[in-house]
Amino acid sequence: MxxxxxxxxxxxxxxxxxxxxxxxxxxxxxxxxRRAERRRKVAAFLLVVPLLAFILxxxxxxxxxxxxxxxxxxQVVRALPNTLEALRDWDGRELPGEEVFAAxxxxxxxxxxxxxxxxxxxxxxxxxxxxLSAARSAISRTARSAPGFEAPYRDxxxxxxxxxxxxxxxxIIKREGRPLTASYYVAALDRQxxxxxxxxxxxxxxxxxxxxxxxxxxxxxxxxxxTFLLGFPIAYYLSILPMRHASxxxxxxxxxxxxxxxxxxSAWIVLLQQQGVINSTLVAIGLLDDANRIQMIYNxxxxxxxxxxxxxxxxxxPLYSVMRTIPPSYMRAAKSLGATPFTAFRRVYFPQTLPGxxxxxxxxxxxxxxxxxxxxxxxxxxxxxxxxxxxxxxQQSLNWGLAAALGTMLLVGxxxxxxxxxxxxxxxxxxxx
Amino acid sequence: MPLPxxxxxxxxxxxxxxxxxxYAIFFFLMAPILVMIPLSFNAQPFFTFTSEMLMLRPEGYxxxxxxxxxxxxxxxRSIRNSFMIGIAATILATTLGTLAALGxxxxxxxxxxxxxxLLISPMIVPLIISAAGMFFFFSQLNIAQxxxxxxxxxxxxxxxxxxxxxxxxxxxxxxxxxxxAASLGASPSTTFFRIxxxxxxxxxxxxxxxxxxxSFDEIVIVLFIAGPEQRTIPRxxxxxxxxxxxxxxxxxxxxxxxxxxxxxxxxxLLRRRSERLRGLTPG
Numbered sequence: 001m002x003x004x005x006x007x008x009x010x011x012x013x014x015x016x017x018x019x020x021x022x023x024x025x026x027x028x029x030x031x032x033x034r035r036a037e038r039r040r041k042v043a044a045f046l047l048v049v050p051l052l053a054f055i056l057x058x059x060x061x062x063x064x065x066x067x068x069x070x071x072x073x074x075q076v077v078r079a080l081p082n083t084l085e086a087l088r089d090w091d092g093r094e095l096p097g098e099e100v101f102a103a104x105x106x107x108x109x110x111x112x113x114x115x116x117x118x119x120x121x122x123x124x125x126x127x128x129x130x131x132l133s134a135a136r137s138a139i140s141r142t143a144r145s146a147p148g149f150e151a152p153y154r155d156x157x158x159x160x161x162x163x164x165x166x167x168x169x170x171x172i173i174k175r176e177g178r179p180l181t182a183s184y185y186v187a188a189l190d191r192q193x194x195x196x197x198x199x200x201x202x203x204x205x206x207x208x209x210x211x212x213x214x215x216x217x218x219x220x221x222x223x224x225x226x227t228f229l230l231g232f233p234i235a236y237y238l239s240i241l242p243m244r245h246a247s248x249x250x251x252x253x254x255x256x257x258x259x260x261x262x263x264x265x266s267a268w269i270v271l272l273q274q275q276g277v278i279n280s281t282l283v284a285i286g287l288l289d290d291a292n293r294i295q296m297i298y299n300x301x302x303x304x305x306x307x308x309x310x311x312x313x314x315x316x317x318p319l320y321s322v323m324r325t326i327p328p329s330y331m332r333a334a335k336s337l338g339a340t341p342f343t344a345f346r347r348v349y350f351p352q353t354l355p356g357x358x359x360x361x362x363x364x365x366x367x368x369x370x371x372x373x374x375x376x377x378x379x380x381x382x383x384x385x386x387x388x389x390x391x392x393x394x395q396q397s398l399n400w401g402l403a404a405a406l407g408t409m410l411l412v413g414x415x416x417x418x419x420x421x422x423x424x425x426x427x428x429x430x431x432x433x
Numbered sequence: 434m435p436l437p438x439x440x441x442x443x444x445x446x447x448x449x450x451x452x453x454x455x456y457a458i459f460f461f462l463m464a465p466i467l468v469m470i471p472l473s474f475n476a477q478p479f480f481t482f483t484s485e486m487l488m489l490r491p492e493g494y495x496x497x498x499x500x501x502x503x504x505x506x507x508x509x510r511s512i513r514n515s516f517m518i519g520i521a522a523t524i525l526a527t528t529l530g531t532l533a534a535l536g537x538x539x540x541x542x543x544x545x546x547x548x549x550x551l552l553i554s555p556m557i558v559p560l561i562i563s564a565a566g567m568f569f570f571f572s573q574l575n576i577a578q579x580x581x582x583x584x585x586x587x588x589x590x591x592x593x594x595x596x597x598x599x600x601x602x603x604x605x606x607x608x609x610x611x612x613x614a615a616s617l618g619a620s621p622s623t624t625f626f627r628i629x630x631x632x633x634x635x636x637x638x639x640x641x642x643x644x645x646x647x648s649f650d651e652i653v654i655v656l657f658i659a660g661p662e663q664r665t666i667p668r669x670x671x672x673x674x675x676x677x678x679x680x681x682x683x684x685x686x687x688x689x690x691x692x693x694x695x696x697x698x699x700x701x702l703l704r705r706r707s708e709r710l711r712g713l714t715p716g
Contacts, residue, residue, distance in 0.1 A: 037541070040539070040541040041541045041542070041543050043539075043541075044536045044537075044539040044541050044542040044543075045536065045542065045543060046536070047532050047533060047535050047536030047539075048532070048533045048536040048537060048542070048548060048552075050529050050532060050533070051529040051530060051532065051533035051552060051592060051596075052533070052548060052551070052552065054529055054588070054589070054592075055551060055552055055554075055555065055589060055592065056551075058567070058570075058585050058586070058588075058589050059554070059555050059563065059566075059567075059589045060551065060554070061570065062563075062566035062567045062569065062570035062571075063558065063562060063563065063566040064566075065566060065569060065570055066562070066565050066566040066569055069569070230458050230461070233451065233454055233455050233458060234455050234458045234459065237451070237452070237455040247701075249459065251697070252459040252462050252463050253462060254697055254701075255463070255466065255690075255693060255694065255697060256462050256463070256466060258646065258693040258694075258696055258697045259466055259689065259690055259693045260649075260650045260666075260667065260670075260686070260689045260693070261650055261652070261667070262650075262652060262667045262670040262671060262674070262686075263466070263469075263670075263686040263689045263690060264465060264466065265674070266469070266670065266674055266678075266682050266683070266686055267465035267466055267468065267469050267686065268465055269480075269674065269678065270465075270468065270469060270472060270480045270683065271464075271465055271468060273480065275479065275480060275481060276480050276481060277468060277472075277480065277481050277482065280481040280482070309461065309462070309465065312462060313462075341447075366557060369559070370558075370559020370560065370561060370562065371559075372559075372560060372561045372653055373652055373653065373671075377671075377674055377675070387559060387561040390561050390562075390565065391561060391656075394565055394568065394657070395657075400569075403565060404565070407561070407562045407565055410559060410561075410562065411558065411559070411562050414557065414558065414559060415557075415558075418550075418554075418557045422550065
């Protein structure tokens with residue numbers, strides 16, 4: 001359209017007194033063209049605006065807000081402003097002095113006068129409990145009696161709950177008495193603060209997340225490799241078949257692709273469980289003793305098998321579309337020049353399929369690293385992935401800050417891979433079906 | 434590609450081995466789906482073939498799991514929910530996505546790469562993260578546990594597919610047609626509905642089908658933001674698998690496979706039609 005408008009403007013062009021080209025109404029041609037160009041830009045952008053606004057509001061903003069939760073830390077600041085003020089000069093060694101406990105008492109009194117829905121001690125207890133178990137019960141027990149405490153406050157608090165007598169709780173209050181915190185990330189990396197406030201590794205038996213991240217990555221690598229191993233031969237086979245025959249066989253790839261995820265997962269449960277089809281068949285033909293049915297599901301094996309099956313089409317489709325474009329004459333030329341079939345494949349054919357392998361591999365890896373449903377249903381304990389842990393903190397332990405920190409780390413990883421994918425193939429060249 | 438006459442024995446062995454491997458992989462892809470279909474007619478509450486079934490005796494087969502499914506209020510409600518949410522999300526996603534694709538495929542579109550990456554992102558971001566974000570946000574807006582919430586979330590997930598399919602259709606689009614219409618006096622909206630729309634329609638419909646299946650198959654978001662009133666088919670299957678797994682699941686699964694086959698055929702026909710319209714050979 002650009003040329004048409006430019007052409008129209010040019011036909012109407014005249015020359016003004018100083019010899020510059022102008023349109024019929026006397027504006028300089030350059031300005032008229034620029035205005036037309038800008039109008040078209042705005043028109044194109046206006047078409048995108050509704051969706052862009054929708055995605056920004058209902059997708060990007062919620063995720064940004066969730067990421068914010070991983071550092072957001074308002075509870076202590078809101079509940080204990082006086083105490084934090086009094087703690088400012090505390091060295092973090094001995095139990096704080098009477099003036100701090102007096103401030104703490106003042107904070108409890110202020111809070112008890114708030115309307116019930118706005119009270120800050122409940123959220124404070126939940127928040128501190130993430131750092132120190134039993135903190136929640138200390139806060140809630142004290143909150144009931146604290147407004148009635150008399151001086152000396154220190155003894156009153158310590159006798160209401162032993163935790164008030166431990167410097168550790170006070171260190172946590174001082175550390176978390178800031179509007180932003182890194183403690184969720186510290187926990188998400190299996191680390192904790194020591195007495196001096198420096199970050200150290202957790203005890204061996206309490207480390208969960210780093211090894212879970214590692215396992216998630218290893219599982220995704222294994223699944224990606226398996227989909228490549230299975231996907232490459234059939235993509236090649238489909239690409240050398242005549243079109244009619246190939247589209248028939250393509251159904252074997254596309255039907256699973258279009259079938260509901262839960263349908264495919266339940267199909268694998270039916271096949272793999274101990275009373276399922278595979279075990280029963282093996283027992284029936286005498287290969288397996290009835291007592292030693294193989295445990296193939298509710299563990300890592302189950303996750304790998306089911307996810308490889310589910311993600312295989314995502315590898316085959318990009319590979320196939322690349323292989324279709326490779327002329328068979330290249331292989332013939334290589335062979336006629338004396339290459340063995342294997343050398344011809346390795347030196348001539350394989351390098352040309354690399355874009356397809358890259359695209360399919362990154363796609364499968366991105367999808368599998370954030371997978372939730374299949375590991376949750378067939379993964380058991382050993383097949384759990386990081387998404388399952390995020391869901392657990394969202395729904396059961398309700399430690400949303402930690403869920404957000406784990407989610408943010410996963411998201412950053414996925415976005416980095418997406419960027420790589422974009423560099424490799426371009427997001428708009430994504431092919432479907 | 435048949436074997437040439439001069440093929441050596443080694444060539445022959447490799448030729449057949451390769452085919453056997455390929456068909457084994459095709460079997461791996463199809464078998465799980467095909468196995469469920471006969472098992473859903475099992476007369477016994479087992480997930481394995483009974484001896485009556487293997488001997489093809491009629492008493493080994495029954496429709497009891499289908500009866501179970503059709504007679505259950507919660508399954509029927511989940512079907513209603515799935516279609517209602519799916520159709521509403523599809524309409525929204527297709528409208529917004531088609532408009533955006535029209536804008537994105539214009540050469541004058543500013544910040545094209547950035548906008549495209551942003552609009553495709555719902556397809557890339559792990560569902561658990563989208564679900565977590567939406568859970569908090571929709572709770573604040575008081576639309577968690579409502580149909581509106583689920584529809585909006587599914588719309589966001591469906592739009593990338595519409596954008597991708599419609600943009601692909603627009604690649605071969607001849608813009609001189611719209612110019613011709615405009616020069617003959619058609620208003621922009623007439624041009625759109627009489628010229629552009631019929632030409633990109635196959636892409637729009639297959640985008641709509643993708644958006645529909647995305648919503649129809651979606652479970653993670655539903656787990657997080659749907660209430661008991663909004664349980665969809667996948668949500669019902671999820672609790673079926675987790676709580677008491679009975680062959681009713683397989684009856685549902687068989688019907689779901691049937692729906693996938695219908696969608697697959699429709700998409701394939703549309704793709705061929707679109708390629709014919711654009712003067713490309715099918716394939």
